[in-house]
Amino acid sequence: MAKRHLLFVDDEPMVLKGLQRSLRSMRHEWEILYAEGGEAALAMLASHPVDVVITDMRMPGMDGAQLLEAVKARFPQVVRIILSGQLDRDMTLQSVKVAHQLLAKPCDVDVLREALQKTVTLNQLLTDEAIRRVVARIDTLPSMPASCVAIMEDLQSEDASIRKVAGLIASDLGMTAKILQMVNSAFFGLYRQVTDVQDAVMLLGLDAIKALVLSVNVFAAFDTRRIPFFDLDGLWQHSLAVAGCAQKIMTTVARDREQAAAAFLAGMLHDIGKLILAVNFSDAYRALLKGVPEGPAERLAKEREMIGTTHAEMGAYLMGLWGMEPSILMAIAFHHTPLESRETAFGPLTAVHLANGFGHGLRLPREGGRGAVDDVDAAYIAALGVTGKVDRWRQICLDLDEDAP
Ligand SMILES: [Fe+2]
Numbered sequence: 001m002a003k004r005h006l007l008f009v010d011d012e013p014m015v016l017k018g019l020q021r022s023l024r025s026m027r028h029e030w031e032i033l034y035a036e037g038g039e040a041a042l043a044m045l046a047s048h049p050v051d052v053v054i055t056d057m058r059m060p061g062m063d064g065a066q067l068l069e070a071v072k073a074r075f076p077q078v079v080r081i082i083l084s085g086q087l088d089r090d091m092t093l094q095s096v097k098v099a100h101q102l103l104a105k106p107c108d109v110d111v112l113r114e115a116l117q118k119t120v121t122l123n124q125l126l127t128d129e130a131i132r133r134v135v136a137r138i139d140t141l142p143s144m145p146a147s148c149v150a151i152m153e154d155l156q157s158e159d160a161s162i163r164k165v166a167g168l169i170a171s172d173l174g175m176t177a178k179i180l181q182m183v184n185s186a187f188f189g190l191y192r193q194v195t196d197v198q199d200a201v202m203l204l205g206l207d208a209i210k211a212l213v214l215s216v217n218v219f220a221a222f223d224t225r226r227i228p229f230f231d232l233d234g235l236w237q238h239s240l241a242v243a244g245c246a247q248k249i250m251t252t253v254a255r256d257r258e259q260a261a262a263a264f265l266a267g268m269l270h271d272i273g274k275l276i277l278a279v280n281f282s283d284a285y286r287a288l289l290k291g292v293p294e295g296p297a298e299r300l301a302k303e304r305e306m307i308g309t310t311h312a313e314m315g316a317y318l319m320g321l322w323g324m325e326p327s328i329l330m331a332i333a334f335h336h337t338p339l340e341s342r343e344t345a346f347g348p349l350t351a352v353h354l355a356n357g358f359g360h361g362l363r364l365p366r367e368g369g370r371g372a373v374d375d376v377d378a379a380y381i382a383a384l385g386v387t388g389k390v391d392r393w394r395q396i397c398l399d400l401d402e403d404a405p
């Protein structure tokens with residue numbers, strides 16, 4: 001694979017020297033460039049191919065946020081990452097508008113490598129030039145919302161207790177309403193109406209709540225007033241159904257909390273690309289919706305034909321920019337075409353593919369036609385050696401569907 005280019009920006013020559021030493025082990029995958037300050041960085045960007053810019057926040061003259069603002073305007077295809085210290089928290093929250101990802105200082109090589117690995121995974125997923133051309137045509141690819149970053153930080157902190165998380169959510173009225181609505185409307189198998197955030201957190205667990213909070217923010221990043229033709233509520237319902245089912249399926253396969261949480265989150269976000277396409281390519285998307293209801297495969301082909309990419313790729317692309325885990329990106333990118341992922345283990349992708357495929361048999365809003373048949377890729381399932389279990393998983397999902405209020 002061709003090397004990627006990474007540009008580090010810091011006003012301290014010593015810091016750059018130190019980085020140079022500690023990043024030696026990455027030199028096979030990454031060509032690493034250094035610039036002392038914003039002006040030098042912009043000059044470098046104009047003369048070198050750069051895939052990722054990582055900048056310090058505090059610099060004399062042009063600070064990190066200003067630099068990324070300029071990068072965003074002049075080199076929109078470059079991934080923008082901010083390295084920030086504890087003290088810059090307020091500044092950082094502002095800069096979130098222009099950064100795709102935040103890394104905390106001091107950032108050790110492993111963390112950095114992992115963050116970069118995600119962008120590489122993403123680039124491998126989407127090596128296709130087509131998506132870059134589409135992204136270049138998009139004028140409003142939203143950055144991760146500031147509220148999202150703050151809440152995620154709190155949820156990830158070691159002492160994220162149920163009460164603390166409930167308090168955090170309760171302090172935001174809009175969020176409270178949304179979470180309760182989802183918890184009650186959806187596929188959680190709760191047998192009573194939940195009216196209290198703390199109850200919701202207790203019943204569903206921190207992982208699910210985290211995913212819900214994150215999803216609310218992700219969805220909110222799009223200006224849906226511009227797309228009155230889009231059935232946003234339908235997408236919510238469908239996403240919740242797929243998330244709930246995917247989590248259940250994952251749990252029956254592996255008692256692994258992290259994988260179950262990933263399946264849930266990937267389920268919530270698997271179709272987020274539809275929103276991106278609808279907001280940015282309204283005319284084409286409206287035309288797509290007007291067509292005769294078809295199966296997902298035909299719809300994907302149509303998306304590619306009319307827009308140049310698919311909702312699956314587009315969603316993975318944006319979530320990748322926002323720093324989501326590779327397993328989530330994989331599940332989003334290949335939820336309709338899992339064989340293309342070359343992934344051979346049962347994971348969140350499998351769970352989301354199945355849950356989404358069973359959607360045809362569920363009464364919740366589904367994509368594509370209303371056929372009674374599943375949209376599960378039999379060859380993929382056979383390759384994983386789990387064909388015999390599909391009926392049971394389908395039944396689990398149908399039961400959940402029955403129980404949903
Ligand atoms: Fe989809």
Ligand SMILES: [Fe+2]
Pocket residue numbers: 238242270271356367
């Ligand atoms: Fe879907």
